[in-house]
Amino acid sequence: MNEPGRILNSDCAIGTRLAGDELTLARRVASGDRAAFTQLMRGYNRRLYRLARASLRDDTEAKDALQDAYLNAYRAIGSFRGESTLATWLSRLVLNECAVRHRRAARREGIIPLVSSEARMSETARVADVAEGPDRAAARTQMRGILESKLGELPETLRVVFVLRSVEELSVAETAETLGLAQEAVRARHLRAKGLLREALAREIDLAESDLFEFGGIHCDHIVASVLERLSSSAQR
Secondary structure, three states: OOOOEEEOOOOOOEEEEEOHHHHHHHHHHHOOOHHHHHHHHHHHHHHHHHHHHHHHHHHHHHHHHHHHHHHHHHHHHHHHHOOOOOOHHHHHHHHHHHHHHHHHHHHHHHOOOOOOOOOOOOOOOOOOOOOOOOOHHHHHHHHHHHHHHHHHOOHHHHHHHHHHHHHHOOOOHHHHHHOOOHHHHHEEEHHHHHHHHHHHHHHHHHHHHHHOOOOOEEEEEHHHHHHHHHHHHHHOO
Protein backbone atom coordinates (compact mmCIF):
# COMPACT_ATOMS: atom_id res chain seq x y z
CA MET A 1 0.00 0.00 0.00
CA ASN A 2 1.46 3.37 -0.97
CA GLU A 3 1.77 5.87 1.86
CA PRO A 4 2.18 9.68 1.75
CA GLY A 5 5.73 10.63 0.86
CA ARG A 6 7.47 8.94 -2.03
CA ILE A 7 10.92 8.18 -3.33
CA LEU A 8 11.36 8.70 -7.04
CA ASN A 9 13.15 5.83 -8.74
CA SER A 10 14.51 5.37 -12.23
CA ASP A 11 12.19 2.42 -12.92
CA CYS A 12 8.98 4.46 -12.78
CA ALA A 13 8.00 2.98 -9.43
CA ILE A 14 7.24 4.80 -6.22
CA GLY A 15 8.59 3.96 -2.79
CA THR A 16 8.49 5.50 0.68
CA ARG A 17 10.51 8.55 1.57
CA LEU A 18 10.31 11.58 3.84
CA ALA A 19 7.81 14.25 2.79
CA GLY A 20 10.47 16.90 3.39
CA ASP A 21 12.43 15.52 0.46
CA GLU A 22 9.53 16.47 -1.80
CA LEU A 23 10.09 20.13 -1.04
CA THR A 24 13.78 19.72 -1.75
CA LEU A 25 13.04 18.04 -5.07
CA ALA A 26 10.42 20.66 -5.97
CA ARG A 27 12.88 23.46 -5.26
CA ARG A 28 15.52 21.78 -7.40
CA VAL A 29 13.05 21.52 -10.28
CA ALA A 30 11.94 25.13 -9.77
CA SER A 31 15.58 26.23 -10.02
CA GLY A 32 15.79 24.63 -13.46
CA ASP A 33 17.44 21.35 -12.48
CA ARG A 34 16.51 19.06 -15.40
CA ALA A 35 17.98 16.00 -13.69
CA ALA A 36 15.62 16.54 -10.77
CA PHE A 37 12.70 16.98 -13.15
CA THR A 38 13.64 13.75 -14.89
CA GLN A 39 13.73 12.02 -11.50
CA LEU A 40 10.29 13.39 -10.71
CA MET A 41 8.77 12.20 -13.99
CA ARG A 42 10.25 8.72 -13.73
CA GLY A 43 9.03 8.43 -10.17
CA TYR A 44 5.41 9.30 -10.90
CA ASN A 45 4.96 8.25 -14.53
CA ARG A 46 3.15 4.99 -13.88
CA ARG A 47 0.58 6.31 -11.42
CA LEU A 48 -0.13 9.47 -13.40
CA TYR A 49 -0.41 7.61 -16.69
CA ARG A 50 -2.87 5.16 -15.17
CA LEU A 51 -4.90 8.05 -13.81
CA ALA A 52 -5.03 9.76 -17.21
CA ARG A 53 -5.79 6.49 -18.98
CA ALA A 54 -8.67 5.79 -16.61
CA SER A 55 -10.16 9.20 -17.27
CA LEU A 56 -9.67 9.41 -21.02
CA ARG A 57 -9.89 5.72 -22.04
CA ASP A 58 -7.41 6.32 -24.84
CA ASP A 59 -3.69 5.56 -24.74
CA THR A 60 -2.55 8.39 -27.01
CA GLU A 61 -4.76 10.98 -25.33
CA ALA A 62 -3.56 9.85 -21.90
CA LYS A 63 0.08 10.21 -22.89
CA ASP A 64 -0.55 13.66 -24.38
CA ALA A 65 -2.40 14.77 -21.24
CA LEU A 66 0.42 13.49 -19.06
CA GLN A 67 3.04 15.39 -21.07
CA ASP A 68 1.04 18.62 -20.89
CA ALA A 69 0.55 18.15 -17.17
CA TYR A 70 4.29 17.73 -16.68
CA LEU A 71 4.96 20.93 -18.60
CA ASN A 72 2.44 22.75 -16.43
CA ALA A 73 4.07 21.23 -13.35
CA TYR A 74 7.50 22.42 -14.43
CA ARG A 75 6.20 25.97 -14.84
CA ALA A 76 4.20 26.01 -11.60
CA ILE A 77 6.25 23.88 -9.23
CA GLY A 78 7.63 26.97 -7.52
CA SER A 79 4.18 27.28 -5.93
CA PHE A 80 4.37 23.82 -4.36
CA ARG A 81 4.56 24.29 -0.59
CA GLY A 82 4.01 20.75 0.65
CA GLU A 83 0.45 21.22 1.94
CA SER A 84 -0.34 17.98 0.09
CA THR A 85 1.96 15.27 -1.19
CA LEU A 86 3.73 15.86 -4.46
CA ALA A 87 1.84 12.88 -5.91
CA THR A 88 -1.50 14.53 -5.06
CA TRP A 89 -0.39 17.86 -6.49
CA LEU A 90 0.72 16.23 -9.74
CA SER A 91 -2.43 14.09 -9.92
CA ARG A 92 -4.61 17.19 -9.81
CA LEU A 93 -2.68 18.71 -12.69
CA VAL A 94 -3.21 15.52 -14.70
CA LEU A 95 -6.93 15.50 -13.91
CA ASN A 96 -7.18 19.14 -14.97
CA GLU A 97 -5.62 18.22 -18.32
CA CYS A 98 -8.07 15.34 -18.68
CA ALA A 99 -10.96 17.69 -17.96
CA VAL A 100 -9.69 20.06 -20.67
CA ARG A 101 -9.71 17.19 -23.16
CA HIS A 102 -13.19 16.11 -22.14
CA ARG A 103 -14.48 19.65 -22.73
CA ARG A 104 -12.64 19.89 -26.03
CA ALA A 105 -14.11 16.58 -27.21
CA ALA A 106 -17.56 17.69 -26.12
CA ARG A 107 -17.25 20.90 -28.12
CA ARG A 108 -16.14 18.95 -31.17
CA GLU A 109 -19.12 16.67 -30.88
CA GLY A 110 -21.47 19.50 -30.02
CA ILE A 111 -22.72 17.87 -26.85
CA ILE A 112 -22.51 18.47 -23.11
CA PRO A 113 -20.04 16.17 -21.34
CA LEU A 114 -21.69 13.35 -19.49
CA VAL A 115 -18.93 13.12 -16.90
CA SER A 116 -19.16 14.93 -13.57
CA SER A 117 -16.93 17.95 -13.05
CA GLU A 118 -15.51 16.28 -9.93
CA ALA A 119 -14.43 13.19 -11.83
CA ARG A 120 -10.84 13.37 -12.52
CA MET A 121 -6.36 5.12 -14.31
CA SER A 122 -3.27 0.94 -16.02
CA GLU A 123 -3.24 0.32 -17.67
CA THR A 124 -2.41 -2.65 -15.55
CA ALA A 125 1.18 -3.87 -15.79
CA ARG A 126 1.94 -5.28 -19.24
CA VAL A 127 4.80 -7.60 -18.36
CA ALA A 128 3.78 -11.14 -17.34
CA ASP A 129 6.06 -13.12 -15.09
CA VAL A 130 8.46 -14.90 -17.43
CA ALA A 131 8.46 -17.92 -15.12
CA GLU A 132 4.79 -18.53 -15.90
CA GLY A 133 5.45 -19.87 -19.36
CA PRO A 134 3.83 -18.81 -22.63
CA ASP A 135 0.45 -20.45 -22.06
CA ARG A 136 -0.14 -18.87 -18.68
CA ALA A 137 1.21 -15.53 -19.88
CA ALA A 138 -1.22 -15.66 -22.82
CA ALA A 139 -4.10 -16.44 -20.46
CA ARG A 140 -3.15 -13.53 -18.21
CA THR A 141 -2.98 -11.22 -21.22
CA GLN A 142 -6.41 -12.34 -22.38
CA MET A 143 -7.92 -11.89 -18.92
CA ARG A 144 -6.29 -8.48 -18.55
CA GLY A 145 -7.76 -7.44 -21.90
CA ILE A 146 -11.24 -8.48 -20.79
CA LEU A 147 -10.86 -6.65 -17.47
CA GLU A 148 -9.60 -3.48 -19.17
CA SER A 149 -12.48 -3.63 -21.63
CA LYS A 150 -15.07 -4.00 -18.88
CA LEU A 151 -13.41 -1.31 -16.80
CA GLY A 152 -13.58 1.02 -19.79
CA GLU A 153 -17.36 0.57 -19.87
CA LEU A 154 -17.79 1.95 -16.35
CA PRO A 155 -18.53 5.65 -15.73
CA GLU A 156 -15.41 7.77 -15.32
CA THR A 157 -16.27 8.53 -11.69
CA LEU A 158 -16.02 4.80 -10.92
CA ARG A 159 -13.06 4.02 -13.23
CA VAL A 160 -10.77 6.58 -11.65
CA VAL A 161 -11.54 5.51 -8.09
CA PHE A 162 -11.06 1.84 -8.98
CA VAL A 163 -7.65 2.46 -10.53
CA LEU A 164 -6.38 4.56 -7.64
CA ARG A 165 -7.64 2.09 -5.01
CA SER A 166 -7.24 -1.33 -6.66
CA VAL A 167 -4.47 -0.78 -9.20
CA GLU A 168 -2.30 1.89 -7.58
CA GLU A 169 -3.31 0.71 -4.09
CA LEU A 170 -3.80 4.18 -2.65
CA SER A 171 -5.53 4.39 0.70
CA VAL A 172 -9.07 5.73 0.98
CA ALA A 173 -7.68 8.95 2.45
CA GLU A 174 -5.12 9.41 -0.35
CA THR A 175 -7.73 8.75 -3.03
CA ALA A 176 -10.16 11.17 -1.41
CA GLU A 177 -7.48 13.86 -1.25
CA THR A 178 -6.41 13.30 -4.85
CA LEU A 179 -9.95 13.49 -6.24
CA GLY A 180 -11.34 16.06 -3.81
CA LEU A 181 -14.00 13.65 -2.56
CA ALA A 182 -15.28 12.62 0.84
CA GLN A 183 -13.85 9.32 2.05
CA GLU A 184 -17.33 7.79 2.19
CA ALA A 185 -17.82 8.68 -1.48
CA VAL A 186 -14.54 6.94 -2.32
CA ARG A 187 -15.61 3.82 -0.44
CA ALA A 188 -19.02 3.77 -2.11
CA ARG A 189 -17.63 4.27 -5.63
CA HIS A 190 -14.93 1.66 -5.15
CA LEU A 191 -17.46 -0.86 -3.92
CA ARG A 192 -19.80 -0.06 -6.80
CA ALA A 193 -17.01 -0.38 -9.38
CA LYS A 194 -15.91 -3.76 -8.04
CA GLY A 195 -19.49 -5.00 -8.00
CA LEU A 196 -20.11 -3.97 -11.60
CA LEU A 197 -16.84 -5.53 -12.74
CA ARG A 198 -17.68 -8.80 -11.01
CA GLU A 199 -21.08 -8.86 -12.73
CA ALA A 200 -19.52 -8.12 -16.13
CA LEU A 201 -16.85 -10.80 -15.73
CA ALA A 202 -19.45 -13.30 -14.55
CA ARG A 203 -21.45 -12.68 -17.72
CA GLU A 204 -18.33 -13.26 -19.80
CA ILE A 205 -17.78 -16.58 -18.04
CA ASP A 206 -21.42 -17.60 -18.58
CA LEU A 207 -21.12 -16.87 -22.30
CA ALA A 208 -17.86 -18.81 -22.52
CA GLU A 209 -19.25 -21.90 -20.81
CA SER A 210 -21.17 -23.01 -23.90
CA ASP A 211 -17.92 -22.92 -25.87
CA LEU A 212 -15.89 -24.84 -23.31
CA PHE A 213 -13.78 -27.58 -24.93
CA GLU A 214 -15.11 -26.54 -28.32
CA PHE A 215 -14.65 -29.35 -30.82
CA GLY A 216 -15.91 -28.26 -34.19
CA GLY A 217 -14.60 -27.54 -37.63
CA ILE A 218 -11.35 -29.26 -38.55
CA HIS A 219 -11.22 -31.20 -35.27
CA CYS A 220 -14.64 -32.74 -35.88
CA ASP A 221 -13.78 -33.51 -39.48
CA HIS A 222 -10.54 -35.19 -38.47
CA ILE A 223 -12.22 -37.53 -35.98
CA VAL A 224 -15.00 -38.47 -38.42
CA ALA A 225 -12.52 -39.13 -41.23
CA SER A 226 -10.24 -41.17 -38.97
CA VAL A 227 -13.09 -43.35 -37.68
CA LEU A 228 -14.47 -43.94 -41.17
CA GLU A 229 -11.01 -44.83 -42.41
CA ARG A 230 -10.54 -47.34 -39.62
CA LEU A 231 -13.96 -48.85 -40.35
CA SER A 232 -13.03 -49.24 -43.99
CA SER A 233 -9.74 -50.88 -43.05
CA SER A 234 -11.51 -53.32 -40.73
CA ALA A 235 -14.08 -54.23 -43.38
CA GLN A 236 -11.37 -55.11 -45.87
CA ARG A 237 -9.70 -57.61 -43.57
